[in-house]
Structures are given as structure tokens and as C-alpha cells.
Amino acid sequence: MELPFIELLTWDNIWALVIIVLKVMAITLPLFGCVAYLTLAERKVIGYMQLRIGPNQVGPKGLGQPLADVVKMMFKEFIIPSDASKVPFIIAPMMVLIPALMAWAVIPFDEGAVLADINLGVLYLLAVSSLGVYGVLIAGWASNSKYPFLGAVRSGAQMVSYEVSMGLTIMTVILLAGSMNLSEIVEAQRGMWYMIPLFPMFIVFIISILAETNRAPFDLPEGEAELVAGFHSEYAGMGFALFFLGEYANMILMSAITAIIFMGGWLPPVSTPLLNAVPGFFWFSLKVAFILFVFLWARATLPRFRYDQLMRLGWKIFLPFTLLWLVVVASSMHIFGLVN
Numbered sequence: 001m002e003l004p005f006i007e008l009l010t011w012d013n014i015w016a017l018v019i020i021v022l023k024v025m026a027i028t029l030p031l032f033g034c035v036a037y038l039t040l041a042e043r044k045v046i047g048y049m050q051l052r053i054g055p056n057q058v059g060p061k062g063l064g065q066p067l068a069d070v071v072k073m074m075f076k077e078f079i080i081p082s083d084a085s086k087v088p089f090i091i092a093p094m095m096v097l098i099p100a101l102m103a104w105a106v107i108p109f110d111e112g113a114v115l116a117d118i119n120l121g122v123l124y125l126l127a128v129s130s131l132g133v134y135g136v137l138i139a140g141w142a143s144n145s146k147y148p149f150l151g152a153v154r155s156g157a158q159m160v161s162y163e164v165s166m167g168l169t170i171m172t173v174i175l176l177a178g179s180m181n182l183s184e185i186v187e188a189q190r191g192m193w194y195m196i197p198l199f200p201m202f203i204v205f206i207i208s209i210l211a212e213t214n215r216a217p218f219d220l221p222e223g224e225a226e227l228v229a230g231f232h233s234e235y236a237g238m239g240f241a242l243f244f245l246g247e248y249a250n251m252i253l254m255s256a257i258t259a260i261i262f263m264g265g266w267l268p269p270v271s272t273p274l275l276n277a278v279p280g281f282f283w284f285s286l287k288v289a290f291i292l293f294v295f296l297w298a299r300a301t302l303p304r305f306r307y308d309q310l311m312r313l314g315w316k317i318f319l320p321f322t323l324l325w326l327v328v329v330a331s332s333m334h335i336f337g338l339v340n
Contacts (some may be wrong), residue, residue, distance in 0.1 A: 151230030
């Protein structure tokens with residue numbers, strides 16, 4: 001019996017595979033570290049804003065708290081309710097986390113520092129980031145419980161609603177850049193970041209990513225006042241931890257996308273010899289940290305929306321507004337001869 005794939009097992013192919021695996025690990029392992037310490041940063045920032053101390057007992061200044069949380073979650077029992085659909089119940093947390101990791105394949109950290117520099121990077125991001133809602137829906141349905149199911153339905157409607165405005169916002173950026181390649185979008189901003197000419201769309205995008213990641217003030221799927229804990233009410237141990245890993249990984253991902261399409265990615269604020277000498281990864285990380293601070297700032301200061309307010313904002317305000325701005329940008333480019 002012939003085995004055609006044996007012919008592919010050459011040393012060159014094996015070495016190329018090893019290089020790819022090492023690159024993937026070089027992205028995912030630091031990302032998990034960032035996710036862990038983002039939970040600490042969130043509690044510290046909100047604590048300072050509300051005149052509280054925050055975590056301060058485990059390690060110096062509370063720096064060991066994320067490690068303590070990981071150990072606690074690892075040793076808690078993963079309970080599967082007797083009436084739950086077992087296989088979907090187990091798979092759902094992974095379906096939330098995996099898309100948040102897959103999207104990093106096309107994120108450029110610096111000039112030439114990207115795992116897959118594909119021409120349809122924006123389309124890939126939109127496709128992959130929209131898969132996370134399936135994990136939430138499956139978790140609520142598989143739990144076979146009323147409150148998780150209501151949280152899952154809320155999340156599905158919310159994420160679909162705000163993905164529309166996100167997509168239209170990104171289309172204006174694609175029109176200006178003339179490309180769907182993320183590296184080329186960054187290079188097109190050397191003269192001016194897109195957040196300046198597209199400032200209203202920048203604000204819409206910031207609000208949309210808050211809703212897309214189910215973060216306050218749009219954390220309706222996890223409304224503890226009326227839904228206990230929302231779609232993950234029946235989860236414990238590492239199942240519960242995977243949902244939060246996915247949520248925080250999505251926060252970092254959306255912050256990175258915002259930095260790339262609106263804030264010039266790895267480019268410095270002003271092109272000077274001194275600022276250009278600073279590594280691009282530093283500027284990229286600084287911009288991501290700023291957007292993450294906006295996430296935490298919003299949670300610490302804004303009250304939760306009612307569900308009808310959330311839907312009204314998405315469908316009656318953001319949808320027509322982004323459509324209008326898309327038409328304005330396209331018309332302006334045609335009038336001023338910026339397109340063929």
C-alpha cells in the first residue's frame with residue numbers, strides 16, 4: 001500500500017514545521033502571560049479608581065495573584081450537570097478561546113514581524129473573531145438551564161449586532177488604505193493615523209469592541225443581577241477559567257486590531273530620528289495597553305446598559321451612522337481623485 005504523505009517527510013519540511021511551531025509558541029505563550037496579568041491590572045486599576053487597594057497579599061504588590069488564581073482553578077473540580085449535553089458542554093469553553101488565539105496569526109507586531117502576512121488579513125480577522133459566539137451559544141444551550149440559555153441568546157444577538165457596525169467601520173479603513181493586508185494598512189498611515197480623519201468611526205469602533213467582547217457597560221450576557229452569571233453559570237474549575245481566558249484574550253486581540261487599523265500599528269506618533277530609533281514593537285505594545293486601559297476605565301465608571309438600549313444603539317444609531325460615513329468616505333475619495 002502506497003502512502004503518498006511519506007514523501008513529504010523530508011528534513012526540509014520537518015524543519016519548516018518545527019520553525020512554524022516555535023513561532024506559534026512565541027506568540028501564544030507570552031499572550032497567556034499577558035492574559036493572566038491583565039486580570040491583575042484590571043483589579044488594580046479599578047481598585048485605584050474606586051479608592052480600594054486591590055490584590056496585595058500574594059507576592060510583592062500582589063504580583064503573584066494571577067498564579068494563585070491559576071492554581072486554584074486547576075485543582076477545582078470540573079462538574080458536568082447531570083442534564084447537560086456532555087460533549088458540547090466540554091467543547092464550548094475551547095470554542096471561545098481557540099478563535100481568540102487563531103486571529104493572532106495575521107497580526108503584525110512590527111515591520112515584517114508577522115506569522116502569516118496574507119493579503120486578506122482583514123477578512124481573516126472578521127471571519128475568525130466571529131466564531132467565538134458559537135462557543136457562548138453552545139455553552140448556554142448545552143447547560144440545559146434557563147439562565148445560561150438566556151445569557152447565550154443575549155450574547156448571540158449582541159455580538160451579531162455590533163459586528164455589523166465593526167465591519168462597516170473597517171470598510172472605511174480599507175477604502176483609505178486600498179488594501180486588506182494589515183501590514184499595508186499600517187504603512188498607509190505613515191503620514192497620518194486613520195483615527196484623525198476617521199475619528200467618529202474610531203469612537204464607534206471602540207464602543208463596538210466593548211460590546212463584541214461582552215465587556216461593561218455591555219456585559220448583558222453575564223448580568224449577575226438577573227442571570228446569576230449568564231452563559232457560564234453551570235461551569236466550574238478549568239471550564240470556567242477557559243471562558244475568562246477567552247474573554248481577556250479577545251480584549252487584547254481587539255485592542256491590537258484597533259491599534260493597527262486606526263493608530264498606526266508599530267509606527268511612532270511623529271516621524272523623527274529619535275522616535276524612529278525606538279523598536280516598533282514598543283509603540284505597538286503601548287497603543288494596545290492604552291486601548292486596554294479604556295476597557296478597564298469603562299468598566300470602572302459606566303453603569304450597565306439595559307438590553308433595549310444596547311440593541312437600539314447598535315441597530316438604530318450605529319448602523320445608519322456607519323453606513324452614512326462609508327458613503328461619505330467613498331464619495332470624498334472619488335471627488336478628490338483618490339481612487340481610480
